[in-house]
Amino acid sequence: MAVPARSLLYQVVCYEHPLNERVRSLLRLEFLFQQVTHAVAGHSSWDSRAALQGLFDLLALTGRNEFKGDLLKELERHGTTLNRLRQVPGVHAATLDSVLAEIDSVIGQVHGLDSLALESVRQTDFLSAIHKRNQVPGGTCRFDLPAFYHWLQQDALIRADHLREWLAPLLPLQQATTLLLRLIRESASPRPEIAVQGFFQRGLDSGAPHQLVRVLLPAGNALFPEISGGRHRFSIHFLEQPDPNRRAVQSSANVAFELVCCAI
Template identity: 40%
Template sequence: MTQEMIFEHPLNERIRTFLRLEHLLEKVEYFVAQSEQWSTRAAIEALLDVVAITARADIKTELLKEIDRNLSTLARVRHQPGVDPAALEEVVGGLDKAAAGIHDIAGQIGSNARDDEFLKAVAQRSSIPGGACSFDVPLYHHFLTQPIAQRRARIDQWFADMNPVHDAIRLVLSLARTSATPRSLTAEGGFFQEALDNQAPAQLLRVGVPEEWPVYPEISGHKNRFSIRFMRAEPGSRPVPSQDDIPFRLTCCVF
């Protein structure tokens, strides 16, 4: 089977925020598992980005709204032909557990890290290019020289109230990504557009491009229509629109 690159494009602000948080939370998880000082720095940088996002938006409310929307959708399809009751109950149970985890968070998401004086100092200096180097924040340098077990324990403490968020976002996005079957299509002359069903608003577009094609999609869209322009990457110069007929797979995720 041909390997493909997957490109995603959110069609509303809620999913846009969830995708950004998923990216950052996965970055924290990846780098916190490494032992090098540079990996710890990368984990903390991602953690500070999560703190910034959760300070600007009420992620707690947005997640609970999305979980409730999913539960309502599942309730409507419960008795439709072809629905596996056992699989449906498993998904509903996962959503209920995710909602309970969000409800159990005391206060605002990210407050463990946001209220920490050490992280406040690192965040303040990190806004300056190179500002968090060893001579600018000697306390940070001291922290990075501690044994990895000690560094991980501290990060786990800051991350504690974000774990339920990560679990909920993973579940919500997984349901969206698997809610429709991909269609095999062709972008004639490197361009494709399509209208969306207003009665079943899409949440997310997923575009699969065969790895052997040296192109990537630029996607623009909203709840009514979207377009895809395939671009060819040119080393050392600006990308140019492809004029080829590009085969791709499209998934309009409506769940």
């Protein structure tokens, strides 16, 4: 997944690759929350359709019974890891206390997640009918779901209020996702690297909790990275694709880039 990022000196594009399934789910959640937030702020019926699609995807992704428990375990693990930094010379105690307090606050919000309200959203007849027809290509045309079409004709502010109401039970999960990914991304700094003839590979210490690989390139660069890897190693192929109608090919040039290996 590519996300915009800013270097101190120039505009860059950051490509990210998760190194475990837990971070993969967090990145997908972040993507969906960003999609829904953007769509809810829009005024057209197409924005409302996009917001509902994001909502359905969020409900599907968070539907596992153990999902809430997994988030709590990860938050608690980060809290324990950061608390050990008190023993490290030079650590700014006030900053550390602030982050730990934020983790405790989000843990409390996730504990307080209203499961009944979330299940009520899942069982809403109006949403269920749209979701079912959404599985059919073009299945939410105006003649398929007149109730949905009627809702789309209402004022944008009314639709936005309904969407926020349905999204409200998910907000603790959004806050947990945002905090965890921020902690992961801030756990390491960019380092300059060279991919010889468009290829770079690195082994990882299996004893360290590596979470995420980030590759930073200047905006407007003609190349993009294809990243693969897991717990023990990762590799990066820098590809060129000037015409999307043709297959991408690996660059034969040495490619300078910035690499961030996030471990926490």
